[in-house]
Amino acid sequence: MALLISIALVLHYFEHFIPPLAPGAKLGLANIVTLVCLNMFGSGEAMTIVLIRSVLGPILGGSPTGIMYSLAGGTLSCVVMAIMYYRFYKYFSLLGISVAGAVFHNIGQLLAASLLYGTIGILFSYLPIMMLSSVVTGNFIGLAAKYVIRFLNSKAANINLS
Secondary structure (H helix, E strand, O other): OOOHHOOOOOOOHOOOHHHEEEOOEEEEEEEHHHHHHHHHHOHHHHHHHHHHHHHHHHOOOOOOOOOOHHHHHHHHHHHHHHHHHOOOOOOOHHHHOOOHHHHHHEEEEHHHHHHHHHHHHHHHHHHHHHHHHHHHHHHHHHHHHHHHHHHHHHHHHOOOOO
């Protein structure tokens, strides 16, 4: 778990060097770790990673005010992905689950901004841009997580414990 948290924090920090797709729209590279953890360990462990990353990431990245946005988006995203993964996996691929996670991550962040600024206008004015970016980033993150999981499973199958 500590290794996964460390990887998520490094990806979170590294993402600051990548230009956003749109203002405020980032790739969400750390969500690769969330999806991998969801697959390997379960929803409780994935939520633990999200919570720790959501607090430490903004602090280490020099933006402590981002904790609220990160917690709101990450928590909502993780809950939705866990429900889809464990209840509806036969209907949704990992890419679909990732896109839903990206959508709800942005919804969570926009709801937090609406509460902070006291206006729901932020939600409605920025939602279309964020939903479009969610589809792009969610597919990318889901595809990356799929290949990481495939790689880890192939390596685990080659381990001889005798």
